[in-house]
Amino acid sequence: MTFFFFIFAALTLMGGIGVVVNRNPVSSAFSMIISFLGLAALFIQLDAYLVGILQILVYAGAIMVLFLFIIMLLDIPKAEKKRFPVFTLGASIVVVVSFATLMITVITRSDIGSAKLPPIEPVKGTGSSDVHQIGELLFSTYWFPIQVVAVLLLVSTVGVVVLSKRELK
Amino acid sequence: MDWYIILAATIKIVVFVFLVTLPLVAMSVWAERRVSAAIQDRVGPNRVGPAGLLQPVADGIKFLLKEDFTPNHVRKTYYWLAPALTMIPSLLTCAVIPFGSKLFGEKMVIADLDVGPLFVFAVASLTVYGIVLAGWASNSKYPFLGSVRSTSQMISYEISLGLSIVPLLMIYGELNLGHIVMEQAQNGWALLPLWGDGLSIKGWLLSIPLFISFVVFTTSMFAETNRLPFDLPECETELVAGYHTEYSSMKFALFFLGEYAAMIIGSGLAVTLFFGGWSLPFGWLTPESVDAEVPFWHGLIHLGAFFAKVILFILFFIAVRWTLPRFRYDQLMRLGWVVFFELALANVILTALLLMWLK
Structure with a gap:
C-alpha cells in the first residue's frame, strides 16, 4: 500500500x-x-x-x-x-521562509514515529460507514458550527447576487 | 490471499468495462439508428450482418481508417487530451454499479464502496473537462460556444441531480448501492412497492416523493449526458456541431463513445436506485442477505435481469431523443434552476416530514 x-x-x-x-x-x-x-x-x-x-x-x-x-x-x-520583479520576488521569499520555519518547528517538536494516535470510538447508534459517522457527529455534537457555516454561505450567496446585479430597483 | 483479490478485481474490471459496457455502447449506437429509422418510417442500417448488427464494427473500422487530421490553429496538447478526458470518467463510473448479486462467491460489483452514488456523481462531474478543453483547444468560435453552453448546463443540472436522490438515501439510510438493491429486492422496488414491507400504507406514501425524485433524476440525467432534448452544446442548427466541430476520425468517435457510455452508466444508476437493480419482481430468487451465498444460476438470472432493465432504459432514452424537440437555451437554464432545483429541495422536505409522521 x-x-x-x-x-x-x-x-x-x-x-x-x-x-x-x-x-x-x-x-x-x-x-x-x-x-x-x-x-x-x-x-x-x-x-x-x-x-x-x-x-x-x-x-x-x-x-x-x-x-x-x-x-x-x-x-x-x-x-x-x-x-x-522585485516585489514579487521579495514577497515569495518571505512566504517561503515563513512557511519553512513553521513546518520545521512543527516537525521537530512533534514526536512523529513514536506517538500512536488514539483509536477512534465509533459513534453509538449508527451504521459502520464513515458517512454515517460524520453525519451523526455533524448533526449532534457540531450542530451549532454547522448552522453558522450555513448562514455564512447564505450571506455570501446573497452578497454575490447583490454585487453582480449593479442596478437594483 | 492478496493476489486472489487483485486477480478477481482485474477480471471484473476487464469483463464489466471492456467486455460488457463497451459492446453495449456499440449496440446502443446501432439501436439508436434502427429505432430512429423506425420512428421516421425508414429502414436504417440493415446491410452489415444479420439485421445490420455488425454495423458498429464497420463504423469502428471506418473511424480508425479515416485520416486523423489535426488543424493548424488548435492548441495541440489539450486538443489531443480532450477526447480521452470525456471517455475515461464515463468508464470509471462503472466501478460502483452492482451488475448482479454474486457469481462464484464474488460480488458482481468492481468496488463495493460505502459512497456509491456520490462516487458516480464525483467522477461524472469530471467529464465536463473534456468538453471544456475540446471547445477551448479548438480555438474556433462554434466549438467554444458549445463548450461554454455545456459547462453551464452540466454545472446547473449537477445540483438537481445530486439533490434528487437525497429522499431515496433518506428512506433507505444507506449509501452502499449493493445494500440499497438488497433492500429493494426484499421490500419492493422504490417505484413499485408491491411486496414485502413495501406493501403497506407507509410504502405507498413514500413512493410519492420517490416518484418525484425519479422524474427529476431522469431529466437531469438527460441534461448531464447532453442528450436531446437538452443537447444544446452540439445543437447543429446553431453551432455546426458544437464542441467537436474540429475533430475527425477516432478522436471524434471517442466523444460519441463517451456520451453513450455516460448514458449507459446513467441508465444503470437509475435502474439500481429506482428499479431494484439486479433483483427480480415480487422477491423471486432473492438471497437472504447481502453476504448470503447465491446459487450459480440465480446469479446468472440476476445479471440478466439487470441488463434487461438497463436495455429497456436505453430504449427509453432513444425514444425520447427522437420524439421531443430541442429546448431553447434560456428555457433549459430556467427549467434547471427555477423548476427542478426547487422541486428537488421541496421533495427532500416532504420526505423528511413523511418519515417523521410515519415513524
Whole structure:
C-alpha cells in the first residue's frame, strides 16, 4: 500500500509544482485539478472515503470548472516578461521562509514515529460507514458550527447576487 | 490471499468495462439508428450482418481508417487530451454499479464502496473537462460556444441531480448501492412497492416523493449526458456541431463513445436506485442477505435481469431523443434552476416530514 501512497503523493506534488511553474493559466488550472485528484486518492487510502469523494466532487468537479471557465472567457495572454520583479520576488521569499520555519518547528517538536494516535470510538447508534459517522457527529455534537457555516454561505450567496446585479430597483 | 483479490478485481474490471459496457455502447449506437429509422418510417442500417448488427464494427473500422487530421490553429496538447478526458470518467463510473448479486462467491460489483452514488456523481462531474478543453483547444468560435453552453448546463443540472436522490438515501439510510438493491429486492422496488414491507400504507406514501425524485433524476440525467432534448452544446442548427466541430476520425468517435457510455452508466444508476437493480419482481430468487451465498444460476438470472432493465432504459432514452424537440437555451437554464432545483429541495422536505409522521 505504501507503493500507492508514493505514486499519489508524487502526483499531488507534481500538480502543485505545475501550478507554479506553468506560464499558461489554463495549464496551471489543469495542474491544480491533478493535484486535487492526487489528494483525494490519499484521503481514500486513509479509508476516509467521504472526504476523498467530496474533494473530487466539490473542488475538482465544481470549483475548478468555474476557475477554468473564467480563465478561458477572459483569455488572459501568457505572462509577459517584465523587468526584474522585485516585489514579487521579495514577497515569495518571505512566504517561503515563513512557511519553512513553521513546518520545521512543527516537525521537530512533534514526536512523529513514536506517538500512536488514539483509536477512534465509533459513534453509538449508527451504521459502520464513515458517512454515517460524520453525519451523526455533524448533526449532534457540531450542530451549532454547522448552522453558522450555513448562514455564512447564505450571506455570501446573497452578497454575490447583490454585487453582480449593479442596478437594483 | 492478496493476489486472489487483485486477480478477481482485474477480471471484473476487464469483463464489466471492456467486455460488457463497451459492446453495449456499440449496440446502443446501432439501436439508436434502427429505432430512429423506425420512428421516421425508414429502414436504417440493415446491410452489415444479420439485421445490420455488425454495423458498429464497420463504423469502428471506418473511424480508425479515416485520416486523423489535426488543424493548424488548435492548441495541440489539450486538443489531443480532450477526447480521452470525456471517455475515461464515463468508464470509471462503472466501478460502483452492482451488475448482479454474486457469481462464484464474488460480488458482481468492481468496488463495493460505502459512497456509491456520490462516487458516480464525483467522477461524472469530471467529464465536463473534456468538453471544456475540446471547445477551448479548438480555438474556433462554434466549438467554444458549445463548450461554454455545456459547462453551464452540466454545472446547473449537477445540483438537481445530486439533490434528487437525497429522499431515496433518506428512506433507505444507506449509501452502499449493493445494500440499497438488497433492500429493494426484499421490500419492493422504490417505484413499485408491491411486496414485502413495501406493501403497506407507509410504502405507498413514500413512493410519492420517490416518484418525484425519479422524474427529476431522469431529466437531469438527460441534461448531464447532453442528450436531446437538452443537447444544446452540439445543437447543429446553431453551432455546426458544437464542441467537436474540429475533430475527425477516432478522436471524434471517442466523444460519441463517451456520451453513450455516460448514458449507459446513467441508465444503470437509475435502474439500481429506482428499479431494484439486479433483483427480480415480487422477491423471486432473492438471497437472504447481502453476504448470503447465491446459487450459480440465480446469479446468472440476476445479471440478466439487470441488463434487461438497463436495455429497456436505453430504449427509453432513444425514444425520447427522437420524439421531443430541442429546448431553447434560456428555457433549459430556467427549467434547471427555477423548476427542478426547487422541486428537488421541496421533495427532500416532504420526505423528511413523511418519515417523521410515519415513524
